[in-house]
Amino acid sequence: MGGQAVKLVLERVGHAFLGRAVLEDFDLALTDGEVVALIGPSGCGKTTILQIAAGLLDPLRGRVRRHYRRHAVVFQEPRLLPWLAARDNIAYGLRMNGIARDLRAAMVAQRAQDVGLSAHDLDKYPAELSGGMRQRVAVARALAVRPDMVYFDEPFTAVDVGLKRILQDLVIEAAAREQFSALFVTHDLSEAVRVAHRLVLLPRRADGTIVERAIAGEPGRRSERAIFALVEAWSADPAFRELFDGRESLH
Amino acid sequence: MAFFGWAGRYLWSAWAGACGLLCIAAAWQGAHEFYGSFILPSPLETLREVAVILPEPWFVRAAGETAIRSLTGFALAVGIGTLTGAVAGYSFAAMRLMRPVVTVILGVPPIAWIVLALIWFGSSGGSAVMTVVVAALPISFAGGLEGVATRDRALDAMARSFGAGVWLRFRTLTVPHLISYLFPAWTTTAGTAWKVTVMAELLSNTGGIGGELATARALFDIPRVMALIVAVVAFALLTEYALLHPLRDRLERWREAGLPWGVKR
Ligand SMILES: Nc1ncnc2c1ncn2[C@@H]1O[C@H](COP(=O)(O)OP(=O)(O)OP(=O)(O)O)[C@@H](O)[C@H]1O
Numbered sequence: 001m002g003g004q005a006v007k008l009v010l011e012r013v014g015h016a017f018l019g020r021a022v023l024e025d026f027d028l029a030l031t032d033g034e035v036v037a038l039i040g041p042s043g044c045g046k047t048t049i050l051q052i053a054a055g056l057l058d059p060l061r062g063r064v065r066r067h068y069r070r071h072a073v074v075f076q077e078p079r080l081l082p083w084l085a086a087r088d089n090i091a092y093g094l095r096m097n098g099i100a101r102d103l104r105a106a107m108v109a110q111r112a113q114d115v116g117l118s119a120h121d122l123d124k125y126p127a128e129l130s131g132g133m134r135q136r137v138a139v140a141r142a143l144a145v146r147p148d149m150v151y152f153d154e155p156f157t158a159v160d161v162g163l164k165r166i167l168q169d170l171v172i173e174a175a176a177r178e179q180f181s182a183l184f185v186t187h188d189l190s191e192a193v194r195v196a197h198r199l200v201l202l203p204r205r206a207d208g209t210i211v212e213r214a215i216a217g218e219p220g221r222r223s224e225r226a227i228f229a230l231v232e233a234w235s236a237d238p239a240f241r242e243l244f245d246g247r248e249s250l251h
Numbered sequence: 252m253a254f255f256g257w258a259g260r261y262l263w264s265a266w267a268g269a270c271g272l273l274c275i276a277a278a279w280q281g282a283h284e285f286y287g288s289f290i291l292p293s294p295l296e297t298l299r300e301v302a303v304i305l306p307e308p309w310f311v312r313a314a315g316e317t318a319i320r321s322l323t324g325f326a327l328a329v330g331i332g333t334l335t336g337a338v339a340g341y342s343f344a345a346m347r348l349m350r351p352v353v354t355v356i357l358g359v360p361p362i363a364w365i366v367l368a369l370i371w372f373g374s375s376g377g378s379a380v381m382t383v384v385v386a387a388l389p390i391s392f393a394g395g396l397e398g399v400a401t402r403d404r405a406l407d408a409m410a411r412s413f414g415a416g417v418w419l420r421f422r423t424l425t426v427p428h429l430i431s432y433l434f435p436a437w438t439t440t441a442g443t444a445w446k447v448t449v450m451a452e453l454l455s456n457t458g459g460i461g462g463e464l465a466t467a468r469a470l471f472d473i474p475r476v477m478a479l480i481v482a483v484v485a486f487a488l489l490t491e492y493a494l495l496h497p498l499r500d501r502l503e504r505w506r507e508a509g510l511p512w513g514v515k516r
């Protein structure tokens with residue numbers, strides 16, 4: 001973990017959709033360089049929290065304080081512009097930030113290399129890329145703007161196990177290298193344990209209790225054995241039971 | 252180099268179109284041999300007549316008039332229709348309100364508009380232009396409305412996450428999406444514009460190709476009637492295949508990428 005400066009604070013945030021409470025009095029703080037995994041059963045409000053934190057959704061109650069320069073979001077689906085080649089998709093965030101065209105090219109090339117895309121792939125349209133490559137483009141687009149806070153919303157659920165590991169490692173590496181803080185939403189406990197410093201488990205219902213656990217060691221330095229043991233231990237923990245009973249939450 | 256490759260392929264694909272046209276010509280020749288030259292001149296006679304009238308100053312002037320009227324009508328219909336449609340697409344209330352209006356306006360046959368335009372504008376070029384605008388505007392309006400209404404909210408949220416303002420999002424997300432919605436509307440409008448202009452000119456006797464058509468009919472000059480019809484069809488085809496389709500191919504190359512045989516560059 002980097003310094004102790006607070007990057008993001010959610011204070012007593014509450015939200016409801018069409019009168020149905022999804023969140024109540026939710027608190028969260030992220031420090032500099034900290035990666036927090038937000039985990040919970042489907043429909044418990046993870047995406048809602050992420051959208052509130054990223055300013056894509058205004059909470060009904062509570063406050064959000066952001067002490068960072070710039071954020072980027074990696075969504076569950078790649079959300080690429082189908083009419084732009086991969087190169088221009090990666091440059092999209094830079095373009096929205098008003099960076100001149102000739103400056104973008106070098107940054108795009110650098111990011112493409114970081115996420116393992118070849119120069120050849122950069123000229124392809126999203127329809128010509130595989131699902132994994134599209135998600136790489138989405139990650140590259142987010143990292144290209146040099147964010148100091150990144151929001152990930154279950155970014156790797158749609159890719160196969162092998163590729164998932166590669167992409168996770170890529171995120172871990174980038175976070176360590178560039179010292180950004182991240183809120184990483186997932187419903188996969190081993191993914192959370194692999195990428196994060198700390199884990200926040202949301203309950204199925206808005207009025208349930210929130211569980212917080214620190215994860216020993218640094219992301220990327222933990223052994224496979226340690227990760228596996230921790231996931232095993234927590235799977236047996238009653239506090240994590242809701243995560244595995246496979247029901248959709250009914251508010 | 253890439254451009255020439257594309258142009259070559261585009262021209263090559265014209266062969267298929269030419270085959271279709273030749274089938275029509277064959278059927279036409281058959282009908283000609285059955286009915287005789289007085290009722291239906293042969294394709295060759297007609298083409299000869301086309302060659303005769305093309306260089307004549309009266310034809311050039313008439314074609315120019317018709318072209319200017321249909322172009323003005325097209326520009327007005329597409330401009331106003333797209334703009335108002337796009338604005339309406341942003342508002343649910345306007346959408347609900349305008350859908351039935353569009354249906355009603357589309358339901359009125361162009362011939363009825365011509366009669367009204369004649370009453371309002373008298374025998375001037377304005378009636379032809381107005382008829383084109385009224386007949387074609389709802390198509391662009393509907394295209395603009397649907398285009399904006401069906402824009403991808405997920406992409407919009409993505410752009411907002413990068414701090415993009417309304418104008419940037421409109422330009423980089425909504426406009427490209429709109430264009431794919433509007434192209435069919437524009438090609439339909441372009442075709443309609445020529446046809447409706449000629450019809451309005453013929454009925455209001457305000458010169459142009461329609462006016463010449465009326466004169467040729469009065470003189471029972473059948474080859475000239477056929478030649479004029481062929482000229483109008485040629486103009487309509489030219490607008491569509493020499494102007495609109497190449498434009499769309501350039502703008503929408505990414506769509507080809509999704510096709511099974513991959514992108515062609
Ligand atoms: N725009 C919306 N309108 C109405 N209800 C919504 C909306 N978005 C989310 N909800 C509801 O809010 C609850 C929380 O949704 P959210 O998307 O935050 O869940 P999640 O934890 O991200 O689930 P998942 O793991 O399946 O992505 C769900 O019950 C969902 O039905």
Ligand SMILES: [Mg+2]
Pocket residue numbers: 046047048153154
């Ligand atoms: Mg979600």
